[in-house]
Amino acid sequence: MLRSCVFCLAILVAMLTQVSVSESANACTLTSHCYALVFNNAQQETGVQVNINPYCLTTTSGDFVTDETWLTTASITNYWVEAGYLEKGANVNVGGITAAGRYGFYADSRPGGGFHAHVLVTNPTLDDHIVQIYDDGSNRFSAGFGTYFGDSTNNSMNPWLGQYGSETTTGASHSYAFFSKMMYRNSNYVWQSGVVNPGYRNDSPQTSTWFNPPYSFNGGVPCPTS
Amino acid sequence: MPHKLNSRAIFLAGVCGLVLLVIVSIGVLTSSVSAITTIQIPTSDQLAVALNVAHDEAATTTPDSPGIEVPGLMAEWPANVLSASASVASRRNAATFTDAENLSAEADPQVVIVQMTGRFAVVVPAPGDTSTVALGTVMTIVADAQTGEVLDFGLDDSVPILSPSESADLFHT
Numbered sequence: 001m002l003r004s005c006v007f008c009l010a011i012l013v014a015m016l017t018q019v020s021v022s023e024s025a026n027a028c029t030l031t032s033h034c035y036a037l038v039f040n041n042a043q044q045e046t047g048v049q050v051n052i053n054p055y056c057l058t059t060t061s062g063d064f065v066t067d068e069t070w071l072t073t074a075s076i077t078n079y080w081v082e083a084g085y086l087e088k089g090a091n092v093n094v095g096g097i098t099a100a101g102r103y104g105f106y107a108d109s110r111p112g113g114g115f116h117a118h119v120l121v122t123n124p125t126l127d128d129h130i131v132q133i134y135d136d137g138s139n140r141f142s143a144g145f146g147t148y149f150g151d152s153t154n155n156s157m158n159p160w161l162g163q164y165g166s167e168t169t170t171g172a173s174h175s176y177a178f179f180s181k182m183m184y185r186n187s188n189y190v191w192q193s194g195v196v197n198p199g200y201r202n203d204s205p206q207t208s209t210w211f212n213p214p215y216s217f218n219g220g221v222p223c224p225t226s
Numbered sequence: 227m228p229h230k231l232n233s234r235a236i237f238l239a240g241v242c243g244l245v246l247l248v249i250v251s252i253g254v255l256t257s258s259v260s261a262i263t264t265i266q267i268p269t270s271d272q273l274a275v276a277l278n279v280a281h282d283e284a285a286t287t288t289p290d291s292p293g294i295e296v297p298g299l300m301a302e303w304p305a306n307v308l309s310a311s312a313s314v315a316s317r318r319n320a321a322t323f324t325d326a327e328n329l330s331a332e333a334d335p336q337v338v339i340v341q342m343t344g345r346f347a348v349v350v351p352a353p354g355d356t357s358t359v360a361l362g363t364v365m366t367i368v369a370d371a372q373t374g375e376v377l378d379f380g381l382d383d384s385v386p387i388l389s390p391s392e393s394a395d396l397f398h399t
Contacts, residue, residue, distance in 0.1 A: 030293050035354045062294070070353040078356050086351065093286035093293050095350045096367060096379025107351065108325075114382035115350050115360035116324050121332045122375075140327075151327040163353050201354055 028203070030063070030092070030169050036206035036219040039199035040162035040184050042192070047071065047134030047185030048162035052084055054126045054177040056223035057102065061089040065173035067166050067220060071133045071141070074160035081108045081133045081152050081159075083143040085124065087173070104129065106143035108152040120148035134185055135159050162195070166220035171205045175220035182215055265392045266314045268338060272371050273394055276312035276338040279369045279376065280396055284310070284342060287381075292359050293349035303397050307344040310396035313388050314338055317377060320368045323388070324380035336371040340396070341388050348381055 028034035040048070048071050059065045068084025083106040090100040095107055095117035104124040107117040124146065132144040141152040141159075162184050166175040185191050194214040202208055208219030268276055281302075285295045288304050296304065303310070317337045321329050342365045350360045362381035369376045 030349055031358050033352070033358055037354055064351065066351050068351070072353050072356075080353050080356070082351060082353065091295065093283065093295075093348060096283065096287075096348055096365075096381070097376050098282050098286065099375055109350070109352070109356075109360060110325075112384075114325065114362065114380065114385070115348065116326065116380045116382075117350070117378070118324070118326055118329065119331065119377045120329075142328075148331055150321075150329045150331065152325065153322075153327050154325050167351055169349075 028168055028170050033167050033169055034171070034203035034206050035165055035167050035201050036203070036208040036221075037163050037165035037201040038179070038182070038195060038208065038217055038219070039201070040164070040182070040195035041199055042162070042184050042186065042196035043074075044160060044187035045071065045162050045184045046159055046187060046189055047132070047191070048164070049130065049132040049134075049181070049183040049185075049191070050164050050179050051128050051181045052131050052177055052179055053128040054085060054175065054220070056174040056176055057085055057087045057126055059087050059089045059168070059173035060170055061100075062092045063168070063170040063173060064088045064092065064094045065166065065168040065170075065175045065221065067175050067177040067179075069131050069133065070163040071159050072161045072163060073158055079109055079111055079157045081141045081143055081155070081157070082106065083133050083145055084131050085129075087175070104145035104148060106133070106145065106150055106152070108141065108155055108157075110152070110155040110157050112156070116152065118150050120145045120150060164195075165201075165208065166206055168206065168221055171221065173221050174223050176218065176223045177220050178211070178216065178218055180211070180216035264315055264319050265339075265389070267392060267394050268312050268314045268371075272314050272338055273312065273396075275369070275371055275374045276340050276394075277396055279338060279367055279374050280310045280312070280340045280342060283340070283365065283367050287346040287348050287365065289345055289347040289361070292347035306346065307342055307397065309344070309398040310340065310342045311388050311390075311393040312338050312340050312396055313393040314371060317368060321378065323366045323386055324368060324378040325382075325385070326378060331377070337368045337377060338371045339388060340367040340369065341365070341393075346381055
């Protein structure tokens with residue numbers, strides 16, 4: 001009897017785990033974006049790092065899609081530094097970038113106003129890239145995509161939270177990727193493996209599944225079936 | 227006698243070392259000064275690239291229609307634009323105009339720096355539950371001086387402004 005109850009409980013826990021990564025239906029538009037996100041709730045994070053390996057990355061004209069990571073503030077989340085892959089269609093201006101194509105990029109939105117975007121590499125290959133952002137002190141954040149780096153200067157943002165995942169303006173994009181070796185840098189500037197008390201967000205058709213929690217997951221808009 | 231020769235050799239080597247140090251120091255100092263002063267007025271070809279970049283950005287960052295080109299505006303100046311000017315520099319030297327530094331990108335090409343004043347809105351990639359449109363009154367675009375490909379972008383209310391003596395006027399109301 002007791003053994004049966006333990007078994008039932010195990011099934012229930014497994015079901016709840018699935019529910020926590022459930023999807024909500026969203027209309028993805030240029031101003032209302034859809035996400036597959038894993039949040040790191042370690043708090044007072046001073047850096048984030050993840051290996052991103054997209055299985056596919058395409059989008060339609062007038063839209064964009066990303067596979068990336070963000071380092072954001074706590075309550076006022078209008079401040080952040082982000083880095084990763086950006087796939088941008090024609091006929092749309094995304095963060096000042098006008099030409100269609102695939103980019104390795106970083107960008108920031110900082111206190112006092114201002115948004116800035118920087119292309120680190122054009123047409124990067126779809127394979128394992130280490131993507132990293134960390135507080136470099138003196139109002140400076142360092143961002144890296146593979147072997148390319150840049151600094152966000154004059155940025156007084158108070159970092160707190162890490163996010164990892166995909167963002168898109170259309171359900172017609174494809175961005176499913178393997179996010180592995182997730183790390184964060186704590187308030188003592190020491191890098192730690194995995195994410196703490198992970199939170200989730202999946203706006204359909206974005207989806208995500210743990211691969212090796214809390215270190216890696218698959219996420220994004222699923223690739224087209226051949 | 228050999229002891230005297232050794233002393234003289236050491237003295238000469240010391241003097242040579244000192245001279246070398248002075249030469250190297252002057253070289254480093256000169257190069258950093260020239261790095262600071264490499265913002266230039268564009269040539270006519272570069273001006274044409276800058277003008278295309280400016281029109282392209284202006285037509286896709288109007289507050290009423292951020293991200294999407296307003297039909298008929300590609301060769302015009304939208305009403306929200308007050309002025310536009312352009313300079314030329316290396317990308318690394320231009321980085322300060324978009325609050326960036328230490329860019330170790332794939333190349334360091336010559337770039338046009340286009341700066342516009344007015345009211346602008348741009349669609350941005352952003353984390354969840356944040357505004358997906360950024361607003362600002364000074365828009366700075368750093369683009370490859372040959373291809374016009376945008377490499378760095380900034381939308382602010384307050385940034386380093388291009389010096390009139392180092393830039394060409396593209397448009398003003």
